[in-house]
Amino acid sequence: MSGPRTVVVVGAGLAGARAAEALRDGGFDGRITLIGAEPHRPYERPPLSKDYLQGRADRTSLDVRPAQWYLDNHVELQLDTLVTKIHRHAHELETAGGTRLPYDTLLLTTGARPRRLPVPGARLPGVQYLRTVDDSRQLRSALTPGSRVVIIGGGWIGLETAAAARAAGAEVTVLEHAARPLLSVLGPDLAGVFADLHTEHGVQLRCEVTVTAIRPAEGTPARAGGVVLADGTEIDADLVVVGIGVEPEVELARSCGLDVDDGILVDAHLVSSDRDILAAGDVADAFHPLLGRRIRVEHWANALHQPVVAARTILGEDAAYDRLPYFFTDQYDLGMEYTGWVDPEQDHDVVVRGDLARREFVAFWVRQGRLAAAMNVNVWDVTETLGGLIREGSPVDPAALADPAVPLDQVVRGRSASRSPGVTA
Template sequence: MAEPSFVIVGAGLAGLRAAETVRAEGFAGRVVLIGDEPHLPYDRPPLSKGVLDGSRSPDSTRLRDESFYVDNDIDVVVGRRVAALRPHEGTVELADGTIVAATKVLLATGGRPRTLAVRGADLPGVRLLRTLDDAVAVASELDPGAAVVVIGAGFIGAEVAASARTIGCEVTMLEAAPIPLGRALGPDIAERYGAHHRARGVNLRCAIGVDAIEGTRRVQAVTTTDGVRYPAEVVVVGIGIVPNTELADAAGITLGNGIVVDETCRTSNPAVFAAGDVADFHSTVVDRRVRRESWQNALDQGAAAAMSMLGKGSRYCETPWFWTDQYDLKLQMAGTPEPTDDVVWRGDPDSGEFCAFYLRDGILTGAVGINRPKDVRAALALIMAHKAVPAELLADPSIDLRKATR
């Protein structure tokens, strides 16, 4: 009988976590981790923060040293693209024609940045930010005093704007929605986050579209739909990602908002699994199908998929948690708050340190905190336990939630 071989397509956090997990669980077969970038697996959150502002070196983003893969007998194939899945044959094919045996396959293919469909979007100096090479390229152009236009005020756009201002760039941030980060944070906190950016010198324009990007040999300006022209030496487009589902689609695997998986991270093909940014799964927290683009989901779902590949899987129960660092503000979000939830404030919401708790019929459903990490961590445990928590306890900053709710 041939040696079992697990092939993991995508060398990001979810893929690496899966490889680590199968080895930690004693899998003795071959493990192949394939990535189309020319780098060992690295951490993405620093790309829009420390790598841009110079406080982190590109090499420091590596998730594991090369010796880890040798010690754990993980074959890492970098800089090569998987061209086709052939699960009925038990193989995958690389773009150069190489055939790799694959008893089971994990698709941790992530996503690619959405592009801006306007005139001039292909000019030199117009950048996307998803990969380590993207971050290095953007960082090389963020000189003090440079005119930078960031298109999109979601988390990536806001982090780029904060990093550029930290360096001393002149930053304009354009957002099509009425408020920045509104879909993720809700209007109360989103408005306040916008105010923090404006207070630090970002020219934040909301409810505005981009008409064109101007320039001859290189970008020179961005023109918005209201006719205003913003000078730009660098433009960074951060308007979301598109899940990389092409391999699954070509293999006849069911797609939705990503690659559809069951409660054990298995796709419609029993030999193929999916995890991370690309996976469309049923969340037990919100009781609907979702696709999560977060560090925590990639970590947890990568491990869960690995357990399922080993035949040890159980229902994947997500732990919704997210953070972003901008300026001296650390924002953390736990749970899945909805706009109709009741909000309880702890601390002054107009300050740089507060927490908002979200209650639905008395049950804690979410928490968003700025510079209150202990409160958010405590809230996460209560959210996952579906605990009813008195509003007066949540509102009192002198009460340690970790102790009060044991």
């Protein structure tokens, strides 16, 4: 077949593995090299803060593909290998060991890394982040009955870790800079659902606080023993978990002159400012045809599906990535799915159908009369319908959205409200 004969993928996570798989499924018979900085084969990250962290999933269940798959499909794995330079004009990569590898097409799936806490004591042992399988395994062993766990950051990772810590019998305090966890993402009413959930399960929430230092443990000064707040309050801790977001791994791209902003800038085909270099997954700041703007999505579904489009582009197809963002969370007895995208800086209305107090509802984000995003909490089998409404872009009736008696496929203004087979929620 015509086209590139050597494809190198830098970043051996889910996105990198999916790209290799899609290339082979698409008929690519050239050389594929998959390079990862970690010593592990590509694995799934969502269980790291969910089932794996709670001991409900074993290590092998995380693997995207077993070892034999890479052998059978002639995908060369170079693990525990750091790529330090891209020589664009020579079409070569350089590793930390000085080895140079040629490529015809390069795909960057370098992902993201946790933001570090910029306070004194943040590097003490006992301060932990959660991004890798090694992080999760270490954290799981530290979550013991009666241990005092302080979590800095009330985002999705922080709250999932809090749920896992409570399941292990730990005493948990969550520190959040905003008035409520998830406030900027969900707004005050819906953020309150998650705040109440954790409070009911024994988590101590301390909001509108600022961490100024990590205090060494008494008698063991080489280990973290507490968190100091701006008002002088000290909170004792056996373990401090930091979950204050991630930042894309763009240094490699920036150093070789690719266009970079909040991620590597790519078009809808996932091609960067260099036509022979593509990017996918957490690191890609991609133009989204449906939304009409660039977005960078840090969720599992993006790493699962976006590399398939990158592979099709490499194979010469006219492919564009226009899937709606999607993510999910599981905390205690609450399961949630979120579909769509809302710019938090733009005005929008939130409509709820169902029961917030019982935590069984669907929330709709409506902008300029059209559905932009939806979140279903303990309500299932509606994601496809919700996604269809968002993609359709027709004006919706807020009263119909709020009424559980109205099937979801009848919430569009002007559409017949006669009872017909449809999804209700």
